[in-house]
Amino acid sequence: xxxxxxxxxxxxxxxxxxxxxxxxxxxxxxxxxxxxxxxxxxxxxxxxxxxxxxxxxxxxxxxxxxxxxxxxxxxxxxxxxxxxxxxxxxxxxxxxxxxxxxxxxxxxxxxxxxxxxxxxxxxxxxxxxxxxxxxxxxxxxxxxxxxxxxxxxxxxxxxxxxxxxxxxxxxxxxxxxxxxxxxxxxxxxxxxxxxxxxxxxxxxxxxxxxxxxxxxxxxxxxxxxxxxxxxxxxxxxxxxxxxxxxxxxxxxxxxxxxxxxxxxxxxxxxxxxxxxxxxxxxxxxxxxxxxxxxxxxxxxxxxxxxxxxxxxxxxxxxxxxxxxxxxxxxxxxxxxxxxxxxxxxxxxxxxxxxxxxxxxxxxxxxxxxxxxxxxxxxxxxxxxxxxxxxxxxxxxxxxxxxxxxxxxxxxxxxxxxxxxxxxxxxxxxxxxxxxxxxxxxxxxxxxx
Numbered sequence: 001x002x003x004x005x006x007x008x009x010x011x012x013x014x015x016x017x018x019x020x021x022x023x024x025x026x027x028x029x030x031x032x033x034x035x036x037x038x039x040x041x042x043x044x045x046x047x048x049x050x051x052x053x054x055x056x057x058x059x060x061x062x063x064x065x066x067x068x069x070x071x072x073x074x075x076x077x078x079x080x081x082x083x084x085x086x087x088x089x090x091x092x093x094x095x096x097x098x099x100x101x102x103x104x105x106x107x108x109x110x111x112x113x114x115x116x117x118x119x120x121x122x123x124x125x126x127x128x129x130x131x132x133x134x135x136x137x138x139x140x141x142x143x144x145x146x147x148x149x150x151x152x153x154x155x156x157x158x159x160x161x162x163x164x165x166x167x168x169x170x171x172x173x174x175x176x177x178x179x180x181x182x183x184x185x186x187x188x189x190x191x192x193x194x195x196x197x198x199x200x201x202x203x204x205x206x207x208x209x210x211x212x213x214x215x216x217x218x219x220x221x222x223x224x225x226x227x228x229x230x231x232x233x234x235x236x237x238x239x240x241x242x243x244x245x246x247x248x249x250x251x252x253x254x255x256x257x258x259x260x261x262x263x264x265x266x267x268x269x270x271x272x273x274x275x276x277x278x279x280x281x282x283x284x285x286x287x288x289x290x291x292x293x294x295x296x297x298x299x300x301x302x303x304x305x306x307x308x309x310x311x312x313x314x315x316x317x318x319x320x321x322x323x324x325x326x327x328x329x330x331x332x333x334x335x336x337x338x339x340x341x342x343x344x345x346x347x348x349x350x351x352x353x354x355x356x357x358x359x360x361x362x363x364x365x366x367x368x369x370x371x372x373x374x375x376x377x378x379x380x381x382x383x384x385x386x387x388x389x390x391x392x393x394x395x396x397x398x399x400x401x402x403x404x405x406x407x408x409x410x411x412x413x414x415x416x417x418x419x420x421x422x423x424x425x426x427x428x429x430x431x432x433x434x435x436x437x438x439x440x441x442x443x444x445x446x447x448x
Contacts, residue, residue: 007432008032010254013239015226015268018046019417020408021259022211023075023424024431025218031432036253037218038241040225044211047377053292053328054371057208058321060290061380062417066198069418071425076203079210079217084201085322088305110168110196117164126165129189130196138194139413139422146389149187153386157189158182171308174316174334176415178286178381185386191414202322229256229405231272236404255431259408259424261285261379269405276398282391283411287341288380289333291351294371298326299358306330307361314338315354329358334381341376382410406431 010033014025017039028035043050049060064087065072076082114123136142152160158181161169166181172192173179184192214220221241227248230238238252258265266280299320300306306319306329314337321328331354333342342350351374359367385391392412399407408427413419432438 007254007435010034010432010435011252012036012255012257012431012435013038013251013253014257014259015239016046016259016264016409017041017044017220017222018048018259018409019072019420020410020424020427021046021257022214022218023071023421024257024259024408024428025424026075026214027425027428028432029218031428033432035218037220038224038226038239039220039222042223044215044220044222045207047380048207048211049290049375050206050208050211051373051375053294053373056294057206058292058373059206059208060292060373060375062415063202063206064200065202065417066194066200068198069416069421072418072421075421076207076210079213081203081207081210081213083203083205085204087200087202087322114165114168117167118162119164122161122165126161129186130193133190133193134197137190138197138416139419140188140191140384140388140411141392141413142190145187145190146392149185149387149389153185153187153388156182156386157184157186160186167310170310171316175332176381177383178288178334178338179284179383180336183284183286184383185388187386187388188384191384191416191419194414194416204322226268229269229272234403236272236402255404255406255435257406257408257424257427257431259427261409262382262411263379265407265409269402273398273402273405276395276402279391279395279398280411282385284383284385285379286334286381286383287339287376287378289338289342289347289350289374289376291331291333291347291354291375292321292373293329293331293351293355293369295327295329296368296370297364299329299364299367300326300362306358309354309357312337313353313357314342314350315357318354318358329355331355333376341378344374347374347376382415384411403434406434 012028012033012035014021014037017037025035025037047061051058051060132144137144170181173181173184176192177184224241224243226239227242228240229236230250236256238250240248240250242248262280262283266277270277308317309315314333315331316334317332319330320326321330333350406427408423410420412423
């Protein structure tokens with residue numbers, strides 16, 4: 001349903017076809033504005049990594065949808081997709097040749113486990129922080145974690161929790177940020193602890209149906225590269241775009257939303273807004289790689305969808321694709337040992353090693369690959385910065401000097417699907433307010 005607003009006669013461009021970009025474009029479209037989504041790839045989805053494994057649509061990137069992802073779920077439902085399958089993230093940790101079961105969604109069981117490996121003070125601190133993410137604490141920019149970071153981010157997370165608790169902390173950090181505990185900080189730890197207050201689901205058919213429906217409702221220009229931002233009279237008023245390999249042309253807009261990684265945004269704004277570019281370039285990203293393999297039989301055993309790897313293997317996680325898809329394996333490569341992004345030969349070696357580990361644990365005789373997909377991202381996972389509340393405040397100040405420009409992306413509200421969605425919606429509301437002269441301080445970062 002379209003909702004008319006004060007920006008109904010405005011024309012906007014959204015750069016980037018990931019979750020944040022689609023959320024921003026959809027919100028503007030519902031407000032009655034004219035909007036074009038510009039994506040340099042030939043398909044939408046960004047780091048969702050939409051692809052096909054044989055004749056099966058799959059999502060190579062993020063696919064788990066939390067029970068409390070209210071905004072993202074409403075977005076999907078409006079696009080006609082509301083079929084979910086419960087996904088237990090109960091995993092077996094592998095340490096050497098042993099498997100140890102840990103289910104993050106069973107809070108009391110996790111606390112008992114942590115009490116057996118960590119000090120009472122560490123466990124109490126961990127439990128207290130989990131309690132702080134039940135509201136907006138699981139999103140970047142929350143007041144509590146910004147305040148916590150201001151006084152605690154002089155040392156990394158690894159100095160707040162010892163080796164025992166790292167058995168739970170490290171997998172979360174690697175999966176969500178592509179980082180190690182000595183590379184992240186308490187001020188952004190709420191984005192990881194959100195796992196402890198969610199029940200997770202997946203869409204058996206992936207998000208392709210929703211993306212296809214989105215493209216029917218919003219004007220999308222794929223294979224279109226933005227070569228520059230057009231500024232007239234100090235105001236962002238258009239874009240220089242090269243589409244399908246044709247010469248660059250300028251297009252006029254009343255507002256532009258950059259819904260890309262912080263690094264891509266930094267490159268794009270640098271000629272016109274060097275101060276904003278310098279800030280964006282500070283955000284840290286780490287590489288990541290994912291392989292999906294369909295086998296000729298079930299590989300992963302009952303009782304756990306897969307296992308996380310605690311040693312220094314490049315593979316941090318090996319899981320079955322779903323409750324009824326134990327013949328499809330997803331192998332994720334994150335952390336210090338998975339850098340830089342692998343060559344084709346190195347990727348194959350990593351996959352062989354991870355696959356052999358799964359066979360060693362679950363057995364069952366020989367297994368053969370039917371279909372295989374591999375994908376890697378040089379800047380696949382956002383690891384933020386210390387003192388992130390200060391960074392976000394500085395970003396707001398710098399952005400106020402760039403009229404007509406708005407930002408969205410994983411570095412604003414967090415890398416989870418709901419965080420990316422919120423960043424897109426908030427960017428759309430800000431862009432609409434700016435284009436009509438409304439005060440942006442009334443928008444509210446956490447309001448949807």
